[in-house]
Amino acid sequence: MDLLKASPGWPRPVAAAPRRKAGAETFRPLPEDHPLPMPVQDLSARPERQAPPFPDVPEEAAPRAAGRHMMIRRAFVFAVALALTAFGIHETYLALSVNGLTALEAAVLGLFAVLFGWIALSFANAIAGLVSIVSGSGTLAEVAALPSPVPPLSSRTAILIPTYNEAPDRVFATVLATCDALAETGQEAAFDIFVLSDTTDCAIWIAEETAFLAARRIAAERHGGREVGLYYRRRRENTERKAGNVAEWVRRFGSGYDHMLVFDADSLMSGETIVALAAAMERRPDAGLIQTLPVLVEGRTLLARAQQFAGGLYGPMIAHGIAWWHGSEGNYWGHNAIIRTEAFARAAGLPRLPGRKPLGGDILSHDFVEAALMRRCGWAVVMVPAVSGSYEEGPPTVVDAAVRDRRWCQGNLQHGRLLGTRGLHWLSRLHFGMGIASYVAAPLWLMFLVAGVLLALQARFVRPDYFPEGFTLFPVWPQIDPVRSLGVFLGTLAVLLAPKLMSLAVSLAVPRVRRRFGGGLRLIAGFIAETVLMALVAPLMMLFQSRAVAEVLAGRDSGWNPQRREDGGESFGTIFRTFLPHTLLGLVFAAVALAVSPPLFWWMSPVIFGLVGAAPVAAAAGSRRAGAGLARVGLLATPEEREPPDIVVRARRAAEHLRTIMTAGAAAASPGDNPVRALLSEPALLAAHCAMLERDRPANDVFDGTLTVALGKIGLSRDMATALDGLDTREQRAVLGDADTLRMLAHRLVAGPRPGAPAG
Structure with a gap:
């Protein structure tokens, strides 16, 4: 499909959002408001189609995945998955039912069917990705059609960077790098950048403002004093988390921009890619959202580098498969995607789910839901994995990955309450179901392991009932076919590893790709190292995700913790205490397996070794030293690590520059200050x-009890330093949020202590 094939009468002329004139004396952290209604959607009513028709483009080239071609693709994927699953179930049944199925054997068979079906679908998707890459179909055709350079844009795009208690130097390094990259395209006037803060940490809030002022000054200097569309806004109340942050921007500024390009705090995107995405949206008026494939970069720990390697090697084939059969019923990953602002506003206003948290309240995994709501109104949601120049970072440690998964697990399980939404495309419902299954699979895998161990214990130690139905001439011998069981095990392993092996084979077969990974030998060695590490980490994540599912079902909310981007350097004692339950379970599995038979132990060895060695595995995975050691010999190296993209290098330099500026003054305050x-x-x-506070002052001031208490504490103290140190976190936030109070305090600081005031 050709996203840049122009349609008659498009692009339409748009009114540019007002921009601050260069040299203006008035400090304006935000542009003028351009409100856009964003109604909350009624999930019980079928909406009308909103997307414009696109009749002049052949069906195969359109971003809408409709008609015979897409039906054939989807039928192929599901036929492969179902056939493979049926064969696996049949072979497992024959292995278990030599003399009929017991209740425990039936449970093992049922769990196997569900789990094997999940990996069979992944296998079928990899086959689809291989077909797409080899044939050049799907999204590869659109990349060939991208003109270079892209013609001048006639639309306006806002780049949104939501942030929540993130390191300000990193966030605004992304801003500066993006400004420079856009300037090199010559089309920077078509873009504005908004940093949308939901930060609650007062010290980080002040550091954000320091970084914003520094970034604005640096950007203006680099662009010859020309005006740069760089803005900063911090919400007073971070309701509905990231989804509410973006929605507030849409309702306040949305009508001034045709598109919004949503970043995460660790996202990066080249200028050429940003411009190409905006051009694609101009020429495809029925495209509501275009999702890129972010490549992982800047990993330093062993785990982060392994994830980078896996994403670089296997990610393209998986993503090509998704795009090949999802078509315009694709998904949204919450960042590194461009969205048509009006379509988003009209179709994607999220309701609050009824009931209490964690399954009620704000929708956490909002991205899946927003994509589904846009698609039910007729807008195409397209995945473009072959568009390069899109980057993000991964979690540095196993614990950080588990913390992120806890939040995602709660959000995905909430989707079960949205499956009945009227008007959803069936593939959107499938996305919800697959998101739920991705976390439910962990406790099912744990149950499968436990059931398998119990089955082995039963065969080894429990005296069988040879005549369960009264007198018979011949006894019933409980028996499992060992040869067929081995075949099932090896077949399952093959299906599990096949997508990785296919990706490896394609990369080895293409000399240019092979060289970018450092050569064939390093590529194969990296493949082995990544496979071994992830096999050891997988049991740890199984337990973390099983616990997450149990906590959500028990009614425990995940909260909202900031994502840690750097490894914390925890001591081994801390890591050991965190992973003690994993170790104990591994020892139990090992003891039981050895008690039954050595072959059972070796069959379970990947799980046993990962659990028993949980602490050292987690420590090594989160180690920068281990990551650097493998990097020195070229293992787990990705093309982006060997030759860092220009936008990544720009962001590194910008972060260093900002850190130098912010080492003095208010931004340099330590956590205790x-x-x-x-x-x-x-x-x-x-x-x-x-x-900035005056610009965002609420229309109707309301009584703030916390601020009143803070003012009372300050008023009773003659010593300003003592008074300010006596404020708790909420009181500090209230004082920092009121301009009049800050001006009063500044005046009092200059005037000195009031005569006759209490001494403290």
Whole structure:
């Protein structure tokens, strides 16, 4: 499909959002408001189609996945998955039912059917990806059609960077790198950048504002004093988390922009890719969302580098398969995607789910839901894995991956309540179901292991009932076919590893790709190292995800913790205590397996070794030293690590520059310092901070009890330092959120102690 094939009368002329004139004296952290209604969607009513028709483009070239071709592709994927699953179930049944199935054997068979069906679908998707890559069908055709350079854009796009208690130097390094990359395309005037903060940590809030002012100044200097569309907004109340953050921007500024390109705090995208995506949206008026395939970069720990390697080697084939049979009923991953603003506003207003958390309240995994709601209104949701220049970072440690998974697990399980939404495309319902299954699979795998061990114990130690139905001439011998069981095990392993092996084979067969990974030998060695490491980590994640599912079903909310981007360098003692339950379970499995038979132990060895060695495995996986050691010999190296993309290098340099600027003043306050006092010590920053507060002042001020308590504490103290140090976190936030109070404190700081005031 050709996303850049122009349609008659398109692109349409648009009114540009007002921009601050260069050299303007008034400090304006935000542009003028351009409201856009974003109604909350009624999930019980079928909506009308909103997307415009696109009759002049052949069906195969259109982003809408409709008609015979897409039906054939989907039928192929499901036929392969179902046939493979049926064969696996048949072979397992024959292995278990030599003399009929017992209740425990039936349970093992049922669990195997579900789990094998899951990996069979992954296998079928990999086959689809292989077909897409080899044949050049699907998204590869659209890349060949991208003009270079892209013609001048007539639309306006806002790049949104939501952030929540992230390192400000990293966030605004992305901003500066993106500004420079867009300037090189010559089309920077078509883009504005918004940093949308939901930060609650007062010290980080002040550091964000320091970084914003520095980034604005640096960007203006680099662009010859020309105006740069760079804005910052911090919400007073971070309702509905990231989804609410973006929705608030849409309702406030959305009508000024045709598209919004959503980043995560660790996202990066080349200027050429950003411009190409905007051009694609101009020429495809029925495309509501275009999702890129972000490549993992900047990993330093062993786990992060292994994830990078896996994403670089296997990710393209998996993503090509998804795009090949999903078509325009694709999905949204929450970032590194461009969205038609009006379509999003009209179709994707999220309701609050009835009931209590964790299954009620705000929708956490909002991206899947927003994509499904846009598709039910007729907008195409397209995946473009062959578009390069899109990047993100991965979690550095096993614990960080588990913390992220806990939040995703809760959000995906919420989707069970959305399966009945009226008007959804059946593939959108499948996306919800697959998201749920991706986490439910963990406790099912654990149950399968336990059932398998119990089955082995029963065969070894429990005296069988040879005559279960009264007198017979011949006894019933409980028996499992060992040869067929071995065949099932090896077949399952083959289906599990086949997508990886296919990706490896394709990469080895293409000299250019092989060289970018450092050569065939390093590619094969990296494949082996990644497979071994992930085999050891998989049992750890199984237990973490099983616990997450249990906690959600028990009614425990995940909360909202910021994502850690750097490894924390925990001591081995801390890691050992965290993974002690994993170790104990591994020892139980090992003891039981050895008690039954050595072959059972070796059959379970990947799980046993991972669990028993949980602490050292997790410590090694989260180690920068281990990651650097393999990097020195070229193992697990990706093309982006060997030759860093220009946008990644720009972001590194920008982060270093910003860190140098922010080592002095309020932004350099340590965690124990008082952020209010640090702000008051910087008059220029204080003035800008108050200007931002005035710009975002609520229409109707309401009584703030926390601020009143803070003012009471300050008023009773003659010593300003003591008064400010006596404020708790909520009171500090209230003071920092009120410009009049800050000005009063600044005046009092200059005037000195009031005569006759209490001494503290």
